[in-house]
Structures are given as C-alpha cells and as structure tokens.
Amino acid sequence: xxxxxxxxxxHAAATVNVVTTDGAHGRAGVTVSAMCSxxxxxxxxxxxVHHKSxxxxxxxxxxxxxxxxxxxxxxxxxxxxxxxxxTGEDRFTCASWTTGATGAPVLEGALVAFDCRVAKHLRSGSxxxxxxxxxxxxxxxxxxxxxxxxxxxxxxxxxxxxxxxxGEADPALCVGCFAPLGPFLMPRLLRGFRARRPEARVxxxxxxxxxxxxxxxxxxxxxxxxYDVALGGRFVTELLAKIPPHVLLPAAxxxxxxxxxxxxxxxxxxxxxxxxxxxGEYLRTLFAEAGVEPTVAIxxxxxxxxxxxxxxxxxxxxxxxxPANAMSYDGAALVARPIAEPVSPGRIALARRPGRVSSxxxxxxxxxxxSFFASASMTG
Numbered sequence: 001x002x003x004x005x006x007x008x009x010x011h012a013a014a015t016v017n018v019v020t021t022d023g024a025h026g027r028a029g030v031t032v033s034a035m036c037s038x039x040x041x042x043x044x045x046x047x048x049v050h051h052k053s054x055x056x057x058x059x060x061x062x063x064x065x066x067x068x069x070x071x072x073x074x075x076x077x078x079x080x081x082x083x084x085x086x087t088g089e090d091r092f093t094c095a096s097w098t099t100g101a102t103g104a105p106v107l108e109g110a111l112v113a114f115d116c117r118v119a120k121h122l123r124s125g126s127x128x129x130x131x132x133x134x135x136x137x138x139x140x141x142x143x144x145x146x147x148x149x150x151x152x153x154x155x156x157x158x159x160x161x162x163x164x165x166x167g168e169a170d171p172a173l174c175v176g177c178f179a180p181l182g183p184f185l186m187p188r189l190l191r192g193f194r195a196r197r198p199e200a201r202v203x204x205x206x207x208x209x210x211x212x213x214x215x216x217x218x219x220x221x222x223x224x225x226x227y228d229v230a231l232g233g234r235f236v237t238e239l240l241a242k243i244p245p246h247v248l249l250p251a252a253x254x255x256x257x258x259x260x261x262x263x264x265x266x267x268x269x270x271x272x273x274x275x276x277x278x279x280g281e282y283l284r285t286l287f288a289e290a291g292v293e294p295t296v297a298i299x300x301x302x303x304x305x306x307x308x309x310x311x312x313x314x315x316x317x318x319x320x321x322x323p324a325n326a327m328s329y330d331g332a333a334l335v336a337r338p339i340a341e342p343v344s345p346g347r348i349a350l351a352r353r354p355g356r357v358s359s360x361x362x363x364x365x366x367x368x369x370x371s372f373f374a375s376a377s378m379t380g
Contacts, residue, residue, distance in 0.1 A: 013149035016070045018081045019047055020097075020105040021055065023062030027105065029091060030055035031082035033148050034127070035067055043134035045114055048127045056128045060121055065132055066104035067114040070146040072155035075210055076277065077107070078146065101136045111145055113138040153214055172201040173361040176212040176224035179276065180303040181348070184321050185225065193368045200361045208276045208301070216353045222362045225369070227320075228347040229278040235351040238366070240373040242345040244338065245286060248310050248317040251333035262340040263290040263318075270297030270315035274306045282346065283318060290341040304329055320346035348373070 014033035021028055034048035045067060049056040059065045070078055079085045080094040096108040100115035107113060116132035123129075147154040177186050182204075190202060205212065205221055209229070215221035216235060228237055247261040255261050271294045273283065287294050297315050300306050310317050311332025318339070326334050350369050352358065358366070 010151050011149060013147050013154070016075075016078045016146040016148050016153070017047075018068045018070060018077060018107060018110075019049065019055065019059070020066045020068065020107075021059045021062045021064055022099075022103050022105055023058075023064060025061035026054075026058050027092070028055035028058040029081050029105065031078045038131055043137075044119065045116060045132050045134060047130045047132065049130065050127055051123060052126075059118065059130060060128060062103075063118045064102035064104045065116050065118060065130065066100050066102070066106055067116065067132075068107040068110040069112045069114075070107075071109065071111045071140070071143045072146045072153075073207060073211055074109070075146060075153045075214075078148075078153070100138075106138060109140065110138070111140050111143050152217065153210075154218060155211070155214070172203045173223075173359065173365060174203045174205060174215075174221050175365065176205040176207070176215055176221040176226070178209055178212065178224075178226050179206045180274065180279075180319075180321050181225060182206045184323060189369065189372055192372060193365055196368055197361065197364050200364070202361075202365075209278045213351075216351060219353060219356065222352065222356070222359065223365060224351045226349060226351055227278055227282065228349040229282050231349075231351070234354075236354050237349040237351045238370075239347055239349050240369055241348045243320050243348065244345045245318055245320050245343060246322060246336045246338055248307065248319055249335045249337065250311055250313045250316075251335050252313070253316070253335070255337070256335040258337060260338040260340040263287060263292045263294075263343075264341070266294075266316055267292045268295060270295055272297065272306050272309045272315040272317045273299045274301070274303060274317065274319060275299035276301040276303075282320075286318065286343045289343050290339075307334060308332065310334060 017032050017035050018029055019032050030049060030053045032047060032049060036046050038044040038046050047065065047067060049059060077095050080091050092105065097105040098108060100106045102115050102117055104115055106115060114134050115136040116134050118130050119133045120131040121128055144155050147156065186204065205215055209226050212221060212224045212226055216224055228239060231237065249256050255265065273296050298309055306317050308328040308330055309315065311328035311334050322336050328334060350366055
C-alpha cells in the first residue's frame with residue numbers, strides 16, 4: 001500500500017517550496033511539496049516535514065518558519081535543499097537570503113515568501129505537521145512557480161491569445177535557446193528562417209539549460225539550441241558549431257593588450273562567473289584542463305551583468321558568446337582575448353526529444369540552422 005500510495009501521489013502536481021527556520025535551535029532548511037493554505041482569516045499555512053529531517057526538529061523548537069515558493073528557474077535551489085546536490089555543510093550558500101520578521105531566512109528572488117510563527121504542531125506517521133500563522137509576506141512581481149509532478153520539475157504554460165481548442169494542433173514551432181546565446185543568434189536565425197518560410201509561426205523560449213531540457217522532456221519545446229554539456233544522452237542532438245571561449249577583461253587591465261591571455265596568469269585575480277547552468281560545469285572542466293583553480297569573487301546568472309561587472313573592474317570572466325559591441329550596458333569598455341592554453345570549445349547543439357516526430361517547420365528550421373552555422377562567423 002505504501003508503494004502504491006507514493007506512486008499515486010507522484011501524479012499530484014504541487015509547488016516546490018524551501019521551508020527555512022532560524023533561532024536558538026539552529027538554522028535549517030528543506031525542500032517540501034506538502035504545503036497548502038489553512039485559512040485566510042487569519043492567514044495560516046500547513047506544512048509537512050519528514051521527522052528524520054533536521055529541519056523538522058529545528059522548526060519545532062524554534063517555533064518559526066518561512067515558506068519560500070520557488071520560481072521555475074530555481075530548480076537548483078530545490079535540489080540543494082532536497083539533498084540531491086551538495087554545497088558542503090551550509091546549504092544556504094547556494095542563494096542569497098534576507099531575514100524575515102520572525103528571524104527565519106527569506107530567499108531573495110522567491111516567487112513569494114510566507115514568514116510564519118508555528119501555532120500548532122503534531123507528529124503523524126512519518127511527518128511533522130505544522131500549522132503556522134503568517135506574519136509577513138514578500139511577493140515578487142511576475143514569474144511562474146516551479147511545479148513538481150511525475151517525479152520531475154515543470155512550469156505552468158499559459159494559453160496564448162487565440163490558442164487552439166482541445167484536440168486541435170498548434171501549428172507554431174516552439175524553439176528554445178540558452179539565454180546567453182539568444183540575443184547573439186536568434187535574431188539572425190529567425191530573420192533568415194522567415195525569408196525561407198514566411199508562413200511558419202515561431203514561438204521562442206529562453207532560459208537556462210535545465211529549464212530548456214525540461215521543456216523538451218515535456219514536449220513543450222520542439223527544438224532547442226543549447227550547449228552539448230551534461231545532457232547524458234537523453235536527447236537527440238546535432239552538433240552545429242564549436243566556439244572557442246575567451247577571457248573578458250576591463251579595457252584598463254594590464255593584460256588587455258596581450259594577443260592571448262593565459263588562465264594561469266589570472267589564477268589569483270577575482271573572477272566574475274556566469275552562473276547559469278551549464279556554464280558552471282563547462283568552466284570547471286575548462287579550468288581543470290588548464291591546470292588552474294579560479295578565484296571566484298562574484299557569481300551572476302545574467303550575461304550582461306557579468307559584462308558590466310567586468311567592465312567596472314570587479315574581475316575578469318571567461319565566456320563563450322562574444323557580442324559585436326565591446327561595451328557593457330553602462331558604457332564600460334571591454335576587451336576579449338583568446339585563451340593561451342588549449343581548452344575545449346563550447347559546443348552548440350540542436351536538441352530534440354527522442355521519438356518525437358518532427359513537423360515540416362521543425363525540419364525546415366533544423367536545415368536552416370545547419371546552413372546558418374556552416375556560413376556564419378561565431379567568434380564575433
């Protein structure tokens with residue numbers, strides 16, 4: 001019965017939440033999907049936490065908790081607090097936090113955070129059940145919740161205006177693109193594709209690689225331009241281009257006039273890292289090939305933020321995408337230089353879900369990508 005129950009409940013979709021606490025009995029946090037409202041007057045929530053989780057005892061003894069409802073691009077935070085990926089002893093290093101009115105940690109950038117005091121708790125079966133009164137609410141404007149169902153992450157898909165009725169096919173081709181690549185590649189790609197197929201409708205999806213892979217898995221994305229990193233053979237991929245990475249420096253940096261820059265010469269300088277999956281994994285491989293351990297000073301998931309930080313002298317970076325404009329958003333001058341050591345290039349691939357029948361538009365777009373990458377300069 002237990003196994004049948006778990007299997008049945010795996011089909012019940014729920015938001016993904018990181019529940020945190022802090023106080024005299026320690027700081028702790030855990031990922032949970034068992035969270036729901038109890039009452040709007042007064043506002044209160046019900047949260048269930050496994051009794052073997054250290055967070056359960058800390059919440060009980062501290063008497064406070066914060067329910068941080070994750071956005072659909074925060075699956076990595078869920079994995080850390082679920083214990084699937086490690087960050088050492090302190091899971092909180094995976095994100096930025098503030099302190100709520102109760103003293104519980106509040107995730108910066110959460111879709112919504114409910115800061116609460118525990119009103120009642122009891123042990124039922126394998127879980128602690130907490131009924132908590134909401135003290136304070138911090139809500140982000142915009143964004144979609146991260147959802148867990150069928151033992152996989154998902155995101156709500158809004159119906160566009162004029163969406164087809166149930167049972168009708170949507171003729172639009174959905175193309176996904178790794179966000180830092182999007183502004184560099186997609187405008188030119190789509191301009192050429194429209195010239196070839198003016199009747200084709202195209203919807204764009206941008207995001208980190210985890211989000212795009214989830215869209216491919218669910219069949220929401222037909223084709224995706226992504227890096228061929230950490231895919232594990234789960235998709236049918238076609239290698240389109242190999243792009244050499246480069247070092248990005250502020251124009252005033254002493255090495256800015258070198259023809260090529262050695263990563264070893266930067267080992268002790270602060271690095272600004274593009275922290276959007278799979279960039280981190282690729283960079284770890286790249287630095288290992290060069291025999292260097294970087295000194296990461298600042299991380300950002302934003303490509304343009306990284307360029308701005310470098311332009312303002314806060315460190316160097318290593319990137320693959322090289323925009324034509326050698327200037328940051330705020331007007332700081334930048335210099336891109338080749339890496340002196342032999343390192344692996346970034347591998348851009350076109351990916352699709354195995355077994356998916358490609359539409360005529362998808363086949364045409366794939367052929368257009370092949371000819372585009374065969375002729376285009378990818379080094380800026």
